[in-house]
Amino acid sequence: xxxxxxxxxxxxxxxxxxxxxxxxxxxxxxxxxxxxxxxxxxxxxxxxxxxxxxxxxxxxxxxxxxxxxxxxxxxxxxxxxxxxxxxxxxxxxxxxxxxxxxxxxxxxxxxxxxxxxxxxxxxxxxxxxxxxxxxx
Ligand code: CO
Numbered sequence: 001x002x003x004x005x006x007x008x009x010x011x012x013x014x015x016x017x018x019x020x021x022x023x024x025x026x027x028x029x030x031x032x033x034x035x036x037x038x039x040x041x042x043x044x045x046x047x048x049x050x051x052x053x054x055x056x057x058x059x060x061x062x063x064x065x066x067x068x069x070x071x072x073x074x075x076x077x078x079x080x081x082x083x084x085x086x087x088x089x090x091x092x093x094x095x096x097x098x099x100x101x102x103x104x105x106x107x108x109x110x111x112x113x114x115x116x117x118x119x120x121x122x123x124x125x126x127x128x129x130x131x132x133x134x135x136x
Contacts, residue, residue, distance in 0.1 A: 003091055004083035008114075008132050009047070009054035011080040013067050017044050017059040024048055024055060032057075036111045043067050045111045056082070056111065080118070082130035088115050091131050095119060107133070 014020035017035070025031045025048075032046035042065030048055040058079060060068035070079055085091045088107045096102055101120035110116030114132040121128045 002086075003094065004085055004131070006084050007053050008082045008084040008130075009056045009112075010078060011056045011058055011082060011128075011130065012077060013070050013079040014057050014059050014076055015071060017046055017057060020057040020059065021046055024057065028055070034112070037061065038109075038111055040108075041066070043111075047112055054112075080128035080130050082116075082132050085131050085133050088117060088131055088133040092117050095131075100124065109135070 012020070021032055021035075028048050028050060030048065032048050035044070035046045037044045039061070042061050044059045044061055046057045048057075058067050060066075060071070062068065067079070092102055092107070100123045103118035103120060104116075107115035107117055110130075110132060113135045115135055116130055116132045119129040119131070
């Protein structure tokens, strides 16, 4: 059985979703297919299809948002790599046993109809990793 089945999307932190949308519409040649705010996470997102994967742009909605803090520290750019999983709880348990710290102990509702969980970037060589499973 495959644990992480494919790269579901790449998350990219932007200061302005409007400017990010315009830039990625130019790069990819297509507009975003959806825009969605996740108030609990302090982000506004937009999604672009790229073949079988996606680009997620993330803009902070307030100064305490994790995206605002990320941009403050590291600037705009690649924020996380999201892997699709069929059974997020099983993968969370497996990776936790492997010694990875989970940023949320239970799957939480993410953008684009997903259950998501993040792994601590200090345990993954500096890249924030998101696991995501379709909410169906
Ligand atoms: Co994401």
